[in-house]
Amino acid sequence: MGRQPCCDRVGLKRGPWTIEEDHKLVHFILNNGIQCWRTVPKLAGLQRCGKSCRLRWINYLRPDLKRGALSEAEEDQIIELHARLGNRWSKIASYFPGRTDNEIKNHWNTRIKKRLQVMGIDPLTHQPIDKEHETDELLSITETYYDKRNETENNIENANDISLPNNRLSENINGELWNKSFKTISTCYSPSISLESINFSTTSTATESSSNVAAAPAEEDSVQQWMDSIFSCAINQLEEDLFLLRKYN
DNA sequence: AATACATGCAACCGCACAGCG
C-alpha cells in the first residue's frame, strides 16, 4: 500500500499561478492565517492542492520576501555556508532573511556552481578540481584546513546547547593554521580576541564560558552567532592564504 | 527573420520526519 497523495488531484489545477489565484490566496491568508494547508485551497476558493498553495505562498507571495538578485556578498556567504552545510538549502536560507531555500538552491545550481567551476573549485567538495597540479605541500595544507574546519564545525553543530561553547573545541583549534586565523581575526575583527582570551576548555562550565564570551565583539550575540562570525573570517583568511600559496607555488 | 540552443526560475514530485491518537 503506497502513500496516499497529499490531496485529491482530480480536477485540480496545476502549472503557473494566475494573478487572480494569487489574490485569492494572499487575501485568504492575510485575513485568516494558516491553520492547515490542506484546507486553505478549499476555504480560499482555489482549485489547487494545499501543497501547491504552501509553495506559492512561501516562495512567491509572502510579504517579507526580498526581491531582486543576490549580491556578490550574499553569493560568497552561500558558498561558505554550502561548504559547511552541504545541500541543506533551508538551513542555508535561514541565514538570509527574505530569501527562500528554492531561490538559493536555484541560484546555486544556475550561477554559483559555474562560478566555482570557472575558479577551478569543485562545487561539491569545495576543493580544487585539478589536484595533479597542486604541490604536495599545498595539498597537505588544504586537507588539514578542510579536516579541521569540518571537525570543528561538526563539534559546534553537535554541541547540546548552541549558546555555550562547552564542547571539545579546544582540541581542534590548535593547529598552526587556526592559530594564524585567530591572529588575523584579532587584528581585523577585534583586538580583544585571542586564543588565550577565548581559552575554550573541554571542562568549561556555562558561567566560565560566558565570561570568556564577554570578550567577544558583540555581547548581544549568542556564542553560536559569534562563532559563525569568527569562522566566516577564519575561512576567508584561509581561502586567501590558499589562493596566495597557489599563486606563488 | 527563423531556428536552435542555453539559461533562469517557478512549480512539481516523492520522500522523510514529527506529532498525534
Added chain:
DNA sequence: CCGCTGTGCGGTTGCATGTAT
C-alpha cells in the same frame, strides 16, 4: 509501538525568455 496525517525539504522538470547562429 504503530499507523495516519500534515508539513517541510531536496531533487528534478518544464516552460518562458534570452542569445547565438
